[in-house]
Amino acid sequence: MKALVYHGPGQKSWEEVPAAAIREPTDVVVRVDTTTICGTDLHILQGDVAAVTDGRILGHEAVGTVTEVGEAVKGYAAGDRVLVPAITRCGRCEYCDRGMPSHCQTVGGIGWIFGHLIDGTQAEFVRVPYADTSLYQIPAHVTNEQAIFLADSLPTGYEVGVLAGRVRPGDTVAVVGAGAVGLAAILTTGLWGAARVIAIDANKFRLDKALEFGATDVVEAGPGVVDQVRALTDGQGADVSIEAVGYPETLLTAAALVRPGGSIANVGVHGVPVELPMQDMWIQNVTLSMGLVDTVSIPTLLKMVASGRIPAEKMGTHSFTFDQMDEAYDVFKNAAENSALKVIITPA
Numbered sequence: 077m078k079a080l081v082y083h084g085p086g087q088k089s090w091e092e093v094p095a096a097a098i099r100e101p102t103d104v105v106v107r108v109d110t111t112t113i114c115g116t117d118l119h120i121l122q123g124d125v126a127a128v129t130d131g132r133i134l135g136h137e138a139v140g141t142v143t144e145v146g147e148a149v150k151g152y153a154a155g156d157r158v159l160v161p162a163i164t165r166c167g168r169c170e171y172c173d174r175g176m177p178s179h180c181q182t183v184g185g186i187g188w189i190f191g192h193l194i195d196g197t198q199a200e201f202v203r204v205p206y207a208d209t210s211l212y213q214i215p216a217h218v219t220n221e222q223a224i225f226l227a228d229s230l231p232t233g234y235e236v237g238v239l240a241g242r243v244r245p246g247d248t249v250a251v252v253g254a255g256a257v258g259l260a261a262i263l264t265t266g267l268w269g270a271a272r273v274i275a276i277d278a279n280k281f282r283l284d285k286a287l288e289f290g291a292t293d294v295v296e297a298g299p300g301v302v303d304q305v306r307a308l309t310d311g312q313g314a315d316v317s318i319e320a321v322g323y324p325e326t327l328l329t330a331a332a333l334v335r336p337g338g339s340i341a342n343v344g345v346h347g348v349p350v351e352l353p354m355q356d357m358w359i360q361n362v363t364l365s366m367g368l369v370d371t372v373s374i375p376t377l378l379k380m381v382a383s384g385r386i387p388a389e390k391m392g393t394h395s396f397t398f399d400q401m402d403e404a405y406d407v408f409k410n411a412a413e414n415s416a417l418k419v420i421i422t423p424a
């Protein structure tokens with residue numbers, strides 16, 4: 077089969093690899109019908125995620141069709157159309173038991189294994205461990221182009237941004253970074269009654285998208301951001317400030333935008349240390365949260381995608397085939413000049 081293989085920082089290639097196969101009785105093999113690229117894949121290619129080593133197949137989001145089923149798998153059969161989420165869960169370890177499969181202990185001690193610790197989804201086929209407790213059946217009227225964004229972007233913006241930031245009715249929420257994850261936070265912050273949602277990005281196309289996804293105000297990234305957000309919030313700042321980029325300066329911006337008593341929810345994947353101005357922050361009674369998505373909100377979000385309440389299909393702006401993987405990465409990486417958000421990648 078063919079797959080996108082990581083060969084060290086800045087290096088990847090779509091190449092021939094051994095076919096994905098069942099290794100454990102709890103595995104299935106899925107033919108990948110739709111995959112996409114995450115901001116985290118860009119961090120990996122920058123060398124920010126040391127656990128990803130030469131030879132690893134990238135990708136942690138897929139919609140596909142089950143082709144082979146391990147003998148212990150009860151809930152899936154060949155031909156089933158399934159969502160392969162970014163997080164794998166055994167369903168039995170201490171963390172799965174606590175509803176925190178992000179730290180499932182069974183495969184390498186972390187729930188994010190695809191395109192990280194085991195081969196990923198930017199491939200013609202992928203082996204899925206613990207299929208019964210990890211996969212989701214996709215309702216017939218939900219398209220692959222909608223379901224793919226439930227693998228990671230939507231649950232991440234919702235769980236690590238909106239829920240961790242404890243958005244409450246009437247809140248003002250600032251979202252730094254209007255990529256798919258920031259936009260997912262913007263889309264779902266309304267579910268908790270946010271009164272104002274301020275999107276901050278350097279990319280004008282994504283700021284336009286933010287307004288379409290429910291932002292009430294947009295601010296272009298730059299030196300004046302903190303003053304502009306304060307001006308929009310009676311000089312106070314936001315109740316909840318969500319960081320969805322993953323750089324020191326954007327976390328510092330998010331931290332500077334929050335009002336006393338508010339919450340900073342860091343979603344971004346960081347590759348270097350960040351120096352926070354604790355001498356100013358300690359007295360503000362703010363909460364800082366961070367973490368890896370659990371994807372446990374998928375069933376809830378899937379219902380809202382199915383009913384039309386969450387227009388997931390709006391996230392996909394460009395389509396490519398597997399043999400155009402390099403172009404797909406180029407467009408996603410240079411999102412501003414390409415008016416791109418998420419790319420949809422299919423076999424042909």
Ligand SMILES: NC(=O)c1ccc[n+]([C@@H]2O[C@H](COP(=O)([O-])OP(=O)(O)OC[C@H]3O[C@@H](n4cnc5c(N)ncnc54)[C@H](O)[C@@H]3O)[C@@H](O)[C@H]2O)c1
Nearest residue numbers: 115116253254255256257277297320321322344345368369
């Ligand atoms: N915590 C988790 O479980 C988890 C899961 C998935 C993704 N992530 C992380 O979330 C972040 C966002 O992911 P994504 O897929 O939306 O990425 P993305 O690359 O599509 O979006 C990032 C956005 O940040 C904007 N940006 C860049 N510099 C900026 C600046 N200085 N000020 C404001 N905006 C700026 C870009 O224009 C872009 O729109 C990444 O760091 C990704 O690794 C975390």
Ligand SMILES: [Zn+2]
Nearest residue numbers: 114116162228
């Ligand atoms: Zn991701």
Ligand SMILES: [Zn+2]
Nearest residue numbers: 166169172180
């Ligand atoms: Zn587990």
